[in-house]
Amino acid sequence: MMLTEHWRQWRRQATRGSSIVHLLIIYAHALLVNDQQPLRGSHSKYSFHYWFPQINVNHLRPLDPIRMVIQLLWLMLFKGPSELPDNTVATQSRFRRSVTHYKNKALMRYKSLRRLLLPIKRWQRRISKKTIALSAEITWAGGWVLYLTLAVILIGLGLIITIPMATGAQVIMLLAFWSVAMWVRDIPGRIPMMLMMIISITVSTRYIWWRVTHTLNWDSGLNLTLGLLLLAAELYAWTILILGYIQTAWPLQRKVAQLPADTSLWPSVDVYIPTYNEPLHVVRNTILAAQQIEWPQEKLNIYVLDDGKRADFKAFCAEVGVGYLIRPNNYHAKAGNLNHALTQTSGEYITIFDCDHIPTRSFLQLTVGWFLRDPKLALLQTPHHFFSPDPFEKNLNLFRSRPNEGELFYGLIQDGNDLWNASFFCGSCAVLKRGPLEEVGGIAVETVTEDAHTALKLHRRGYSSAYLNIPQAAGLATETLAAHIGQRMRWARGMAQIFRIDNPLRGKGLNWGQRLCYLNAMLYFLNGLPRLIFLTAPLAFLLLGSYLVFAPAIMIAAYALPHIIHANLTNSRTQGRFRNSFWAEMYETVLAWYIFRPTTVALFAPHKGKFNVTAKGGLTERSFFDWKISVPYVVLVAMSFTGLGFGIWRLAYGPEDQFLTVILNLLWVFYNLIILGGAVAVAEEARQVRVAHRIAVQRPTHVLTKGGHRYHATLVDYSEHGVALTIKYPHALAIDEVFQFTLTAGERPVSFRARVISVRDQSVGAILLLNTLEEQRNFVGATFSRADAWLGWRDADNLDQPIRSLREVVAIGLRGYQRMAKQFVPFLEPIFVHFQTLWLWLTTLLPQRPGSRGELL
Incomplete structure (x- = not known):
């Protein structure tokens, strides 16, 4: 039969049914048609591979039809029409247009459901246009109408939260909430996101109300005690959830404020670079970059604050021409160092950079303008950006492929704080106004988180803060898990100290938005004990037979699962x-x-504890498993496996009426084991032999050889010691050949000499030959301190995909058990390798985002 007859027949079938089977036939036909070769391997929206990234059309596998059906179902139910290709593009072949047409037709029902949301979207646009005008026109009576409306809404939500329901009614109501959340989650704008937050708060509060009123066993001392511990942990998590929604509901996204054209009106600025025990090679680039900040030189003064009192630092500062300050003692660590510098300098503004944070030349021009616009502004913070991987990224080999641990705070939370005038000082990459800083007694010394406490004092005095979410400096992340944990322990201890001695809920000077933002920041670092409770809670039933939640398993699932699902859906959106x-x-x-130990001590004895310096610029010469750090995780893993064994025994020999309860607790234990496996995986330190971290870029350059040949090239990465280039002509350079390449520092071109150490086809690796201080300064200016050096580092399209994230976390957990087996029982390592292989194979059956590469990690 001719190809056209095949196509007509399948098209008639699809027209009559528009079923999944017919769509499957159409797509299968695309694999067999010889004249559709461009479809194979293509990432166009008109290609098969775009919509089915987990299927290789050139090497089909036995389960590919199942993968295809699952992917089709997922596309029909969860992917919006806006993501479908346009079937009116004239340049596409008739076959491709037909495939797209029938795919869209199969999604018609979903489209009709989405159209129900159009009134919401119109309402959202209308509200966004008229909010300011309406707020100015609200009368006294109109205010009462608004308050009455809010009261009615709150009463309605109160009834939804507190009214008792049978299991069936509870499930129906929560399915309705879930349907609304799924419909609006892909609609852009703040109103749909706020709706998701309201639904999540309602469902979670209903769960907490049910837990408090229906699930405590008052007849058993052990059950009541353990149940109250779990309930306290859940109340803590619920509080953090709601405070987090308040904090991030409407990020301000502040723009740059322009400076006056007349530079004589620009204020004087003192740049502080505090250091204690860091090597000079870590601090050198920060000093050289600070000298290149574009600011009137007579109004810019740079000072290295050396609490280590080292001769080589003093000599280097004298050589480059910056100030060098020391003090007779080291009281109060970094805070004392900064306060001593305040007494020795006189600039109107203070800019602080940790000694490894290299500023861009545009730092002051982008930040100081807000101070001239707002006389009450005392602090402006910018993000802490890191060009080296933190321990999670390094040990799991995920650098720049996933958001790092600090990205949430600097990318979203600080922007949300800015709406409430509650942006925190983070110790570096910030500008402070000298007058208000001196008014509050300088940098706070009462706690070990002197930065956040200083911001709290400024806010109490009525001063404003700001956050500019543009990376304008970059530094080194913590290099080992031990160092990372040590740094977080100091932060946790300091926040607990502030909570005790300067609680934001008490005292004068703060509005309620500021109080709640500070409260959330402090409570977050108290998560050690609740997290440990969640990790051990299912063991109470599996090992001791204790009912922490005194309710039928079906009711627990009906209340708890929606709470968890909506919280995850909403956080995924925000x-x-x-x-x-x-x-x-x-x-x-x-x-x-x-963090559980230092926060507990700080709550009872807030003045205990000392400042610890985070080491930077070190090496990890070989991979090793950090036994000392991993002990708590290993103990929790052993306890969880014990509970797992008892749970399986209960399934086989326990009472039948406990079957569902055992299943729920086993699922809980399985999830805990996955998370604990991830913690173990991070505890194996990856090898790091480079002191200078390579920074990936794509910048055009020119290469000039000794023989006079000139080549166009691309700079693909750089460090303070070397560069990597790609040259269009293979083997244009030879090993040990010295060449020159040109970059721009600001608007002027500068040339640098380098020696080739490796050549592979078009790729060239070279060592920099920077023999003078001026050459080093020029290289820093052309690379690290460029105004746009860190712009675009964040991937704006890197949206969360919960299914993919779950696959990744499970794979990392299995990797952790493989590493643990390697340390304890090497003969079991192959078993976990097989488990990883099995899991990776199973995940290929799950749906994947169109256009992805079909890879797990």
């Missing part, structure tokens, strides 16, 4: 660009045991 789903649990698990 935080997706800055933290992927399920990763927060792994981050918190790694820190839980270690």
Whole structure:
């Protein structure tokens, strides 16, 4: 039969049914047609591979039809029409247009459901246009109408939260909430996101109300005690959830304020670079970059604050021409160092950079303008950006492929704080106004988180703060898990100290938005104990037979699962660009045991504890498993496996009426084991042999050889010691050949000499030959301190995909058990390798985002 007859027959079948089977036939036909070769391997929206990235059309596997059906179902139910290709593009072949047409037709029902949301979208646009005008026109009576409306809404929500329901009614109501949340989650704008938050708060509060009123066993002392512990942990998580929604509901997204054209009106600025025990090679680039900040030189003064009192630092500062300050003692660590510098300098503004944070030349021009616009502004913070991987990224080999641990705070939370005039000082990459800083007694010395406490004092005095979410400096992340944990322990201890001695809920000077933002920041670091409770709670039933939630398993599922699902859906919508789903649990698990102790001590004895300096610029010469750090995780893993064994025994020999309860607790234990496996995986330190980290870029350059040949090239990465280039002509350079390449520093071109150390086809690796201080300064200016050096580092399209995140976290957990087996029982390592292979194979059956590469990690 001719191809056209085949096509007519299948088209008639699809027209009559528009079923999944017919769509499957159409797509299968696309694989067999010889004249459709462009479809194969293409990532166009008109290609098969775009919509089915997990299927290789050149090497079909036995289960590919199942993968195809699952992907089709997912596309029909969960992918919006806006993501479908346009079937009116004239340049596409008739076959491709027909495939697209029938795919759209199969999604018609979903489209009709989406159209129900059009009134909401119109309402959202109308509200966004008229909000300011309406707010100015609200009368006294109109205000009462608004308050009455809000009261009615709150009463309605109160009834939804507190009214008792049978299991069936509870399930129907929560399915309705879930349907609304799924419909609006892909609609852009703040109103749909706020609706998701309201639904999540309603469902979670209903769960907490049910837990408090219906699930405590008052007849058993053990059950009541353990149940109250779990309930307290859940109340803590619920509080953090709601405070987080308040904090991030409407990020301000502040823009740059222009400076006056007349530079004589620009204020004087003192740049402080505090250091204690860091090597000179870590601090050198920060000093050289600070000298290139574009600001009137007579109004810019740079000072290195050396609490280590080292001769080589003093000599280098004298050589480059910057100030060098020391003090007779080291009281109050970094805070004392900064306060001593305040007494020795006189600039109107203070800019602070940690000694490894290299500023861009545009730093002051982008930040100081807000101070001239707002006389009450005392602090402006910019993000802490890191060009080296943190321990999670390094040990799991995920650098720049997933948002790092700090991205949520600097990418979203600080922007949300800015709406409430509650942006925190983070110790570096910030500008402070000298007058208000001196008014509050300088940098706070009462706690070990002197930065956040200083911001709190400024806010109490009525001063404003601001956050500019543009990376204008970059530094080194913590290099080992031990150093990372040590740094977080100091932060946790300091926040607990502030909570005790300067609680934001008490005292004068703060509005309620500021109080809640500070409260959330402090409470977050108390998550150690709740996290440990969640990790051990299912063991109470599996090992001790204790009912922590005194209710039937079906009711627990009906209340708890919607609470968990809506919280994850909403956080995925609000935080997706800055933290992927399920990763927060792994981050918190790694820190839980270690921050639990210092925060507990600080709550009872807030003046105990000392400032610890985070080491930077070190090496990890070989990979090793950090036994000392991993002990708490290993103990929790052993306890969980014990509970797992008892749970399986209960399934086989326990009472039949406990079957569902055992299943729920086993699922809980399985999830905990996945998260604990991830913590163990991070504890194996990856090898790091480069002191200078390579920074990936794509910048055009020119290469000039000794023989006079000139080549167009691309700079693909650089460090303070070397560069990597790609040259169009293979083997244009030879090993040990010295050449020159040109970059721009600001608007002027500068040339640098380098020696080739490796050549592979078009790729060239070279060592820099920077023999003078001026050459080093020029290279820093052309690379690290460029105004756009860190713009575009964040992937704006890196949206959260919960299914993919779950697959990744499970794979990392299995990798952790493989590493643990390698340390304890090497003969079991192949078993976990097979488990990883099996899991990777199973995940190929799950749907994947169109256009992805079909890869797990």
